[in-house]
Amino acid sequence: MRTAENGDVIKVDHVIYSHYGIYVREGWKESVIHYTDENSAGDFKRMISETSVKHFLNGAKREDISVVSFTGHVYSAEETVRRARSKLGKEGYNLVTNNCEHFAVWCKTGHQRSSQVKRGKSSLLMTCVGIFFMAICGRKVI
Numbered sequence: 001m002r003t004a005e006n007g008d009v010i011k012v013d014h015v016i017y018s019h020y021g022i023y024v025r026e027g028w029k030e031s032v033i034h035y036t037d038e039n040s041a042g043d044f045k046r047m048i049s050e051t052s053v054k055h056f057l058n059g060a061k062r063e064d065i066s067v068v069s070f071t072g073h074v075y076s077a078e079e080t081v082r083r084a085r086s087k088l089g090k091e092g093y094n095l096v097t098n099n100c101e102h103f104a105v106w107c108k109t110g111h112q113r114s115s116q117v118k119r120g121k122s123s124l125l126m127t128c129v130g131i132f133f134m135a136i137c138g139r140k141v142i
Contacts, residue, residue, distance in 0.1 A: 002067055007077025009068040009104045012060045020104035021056050022084040032056035033084040035093050035100040046093035074108050083107040
């Protein structure tokens with residue numbers, strides 16, 4: 001695993017989800033632009049903020065950070081950070097359609113995508129199909 005560089009999409013895995021953001025390094029100063037629950041005013045609204053790496057980790061260890069790689073077109077580090085900063089203060093978080101992964105991937109590639117949502121939809125679909133087939137085969141479902 002490589003060390004994060006300015007403009008990289010980074011993620012940290014928590015128990016049931018992964019959190020994504022844009023890593024920013026300017027000289028010795030480093031930060032992460034990501035959706036967070038708390039802003040500087042102390043309000044609990046999900047909005048895009050630039051915070052410390054420690055805040056981004058939310059209890060995870062620094063070595064738990066991984067750099068996300070992409071194939072195809074990606075923006076330069078400077079453009080990725082510019083795109084991320086252009087959304088600072090933006091609200092509108094939605095777990096399915098506009099989460100932290102959607103935001104970070106958009107900053108880097110221009111496309112809003114979330115592999116977590118895609119996997120979640122596939123798992124839900126497979127669970128429903130399994131329950132359906134168990135039901136029509138006469139097996140007790142619950």
